Amino acid sequence: MTSMNRSVTRLTAVAFALVPALAQAQGNASAAATAMGGNYTAVARNFNAVAWNPANLGLPGNSRFSIAISPQVGLGTGPITLQDANDYAGIIVPQTVREAWLQKVIDNGGQNLGGDVNVTPLAFSVGRFAFSATTTVRADGDLPPEMVELLLFGNAGRTGLPQDYTLTDLRLDANATTTFGLSYGRRVPLVPVGDLAIGVTGKYMIGHGAASMRDDGSTITSNPLQIIIDAPVVLTDTAETFNAGTGFGFDVGATWQVGNLRASAVVHDIVSTFAWNTDNLYYLPVRATFDQDSSTSTVEDILPLSSAPQAVQDALRDRIVQSKVNPMLSLGVAWTGFKRVTLAADLRQRFGEGIELGPKTQVGLGAELRLIPFVPLRAGITTLGDGMRYSGGFGLEFGVFNLQAAAMLMAAEGRNDTGFGLTMSFGGR
Numbered sequence: 001m002t003s004m005n006r007s008v009t010r011l012t013a014v015a016f017a018l019v020p021a022l023a024q025a026q027g028n029a030s031a032a033a034t035a036m037g038g039n040y041t042a043v044a045r046n047f048n049a050v051a052w053n054p055a056n057l058g059l060p061g062n063s064r065f066s067i068a069i070s071p072q073v074g075l076g077t078g079p080i081t082l083q084d085a086n087d088y089a090g091i092i093v094p095q096t097v098r099e100a101w102l103q104k105v106i107d108n109g110g111q112n113l114g115g116d117v118n119v120t121p122l123a124f125s126v127g128r129f130a131f132s133a134t135t136t137v138r139a140d141g142d143l144p145p146e147m148v149e150l151l152l153f154g155n156a157g158r159t160g161l162p163q164d165y166t167l168t169d170l171r172l173d174a175n176a177t178t179t180f181g182l183s184y185g186r187r188v189p190l191v192p193v194g195d196l197a198i199g200v201t202g203k204y205m206i207g208h209g210a211a212s213m214r215d216d217g218s219t220i221t222s223n224p225l226q227i228i229i230d231a232p233v234v235l236t237d238t239a240e241t242f243n244a245g246t247g248f249g250f251d252v253g254a255t256w257q258v259g260n261l262r263a264s265a266v267v268h269d270i271v272s273t274f275a276w277n278t279d280n281l282y283y284l285p286v287r288a289t290f291d292q293d294s295s296t297s298t299v300e301d302i303l304p305l306s307s308a309p310q311a312v313q314d315a316l317r318d319r320i321v322q323s324k325v326n327p328m329l330s331l332g333v334a335w336t337g338f339k340r341v342t343l344a345a346d347l348r349q350r351f352g353e354g355i356e357l358g359p360k361t362q363v364g365l366g367a368e369l370r371l372i373p374f375v376p377l378r379a380g381i382t383t384l385g386d387g388m389r390y391s392g393g394f395g396l397e398f399g400v401f402n403l404q405a406a407a408m409l410m411a412a413e414g415r416n417d418t419g420f421g422l423t424m425s426f427g428g429r
Helices: 003-022 031-035 046-052 054-058 082-087 095-108 145-153 310-321
Strands: 065-078 111-126 129-143 165-167 171-188 195-214 218-222 225-230 233-235 245-258 261-272 282-284 286-291 295-299 328-335 341-350 361-372 375-384 387-398 401-412 415-426
Touching: 031 046, 031 065, 031 375, 031 387, 031 401, 031 415, 046 054, 046 065, 046 111, 046 129, 046 171, 054 129, 054 171, 054 195, 054 245, 054 261, 065 082, 065 401, 095 111, 095 145, 111 145, 145 165, 171 245, 195 310, 233 310, 282 310
Parallel strands: none
Antiparallel strands: 065 111, 065 415, 111 129, 129 171, 165 218, 171 195, 195 233, 195 245, 218 225, 225 286, 233 282, 245 261, 261 328, 286 295, 328 341, 341 361, 361 375, 375 387, 387 401, 401 415
């Protein structure tokens, strides 16, 4: 094995551990919702109603007042997972293991990374009104199989014979936004049986920044040995972190409650005017060349996008323009007919690609069990396209003080994510 191969092999575990730091695992607006797998459309109340269903504010069972903070944090990558990397941290990965890893990446079409972080520094409800402010950071990207092969085996590749590579699928998309939501729900006497409530959430979204990277001809050659990286980045104006994008949006929802059964329907972002400011997009030409004798790199000052080649301008501008808010339909049912048990199910369908990064369709089941009345235990399972998410958590409820905790494992779109969430609230949960 050449010295280059040995160095690459030793660094492999570290490389795959660092890559996911660009992305965080998916989170929900509250830890209770996370623990039940996000199956919360018919269950949410108090401050949670802003994120899930404003109509629930119009039904009995809400607190007169509630206030909360809630971070949701995680990270993920796949099909080579963080645990895979940690198992060989600081040592040379055996040949057979590297070959198995690479085959998984080839079968998956690349090494995926992505997810999001949601931080809600303030959420509260007063009667039929509720408000929340949530900052979200999202990222989604791919490393092509050729780059993974280089990391695992060096320039000789898995066969031991030097070869050439073309890195055509290297990409990364990321954005950060803050959404302020104000909800109102009200019971309406339109049904002869049970209670019917409708609600609306008005939202104002601020875009802090968006970036997109795409490969533009990166290659690795064996004779002569040379690595050429060409991966331009487009990004919004870094001086406009509170005005990189703005817009209003609206959610509408309805819930019908008959005894212990609730059925809900919500259209999120039925109207949305959010758009990124594309008048001042910038371009970062990322280029690097490495050969046997020397290396050069060029990460120039951020330039106006107009200075990029026209083809690069068009491709990268489209990525920012398409990063918009699309409608999503949520249908949910919840049953509290069993003593100390709540069962819930959700179906969510997002329409179109946009600012949300991840599976469009989600179907799941969630449950809450109160063997001890003030210690709710929660669990959920959710299908995500061709993947699954498993969740669980618990709460501690002492009078007006409530603490909820949750953890989740997700395997979807070739990625494995782990995450956790915490919610501390007063006056309601």
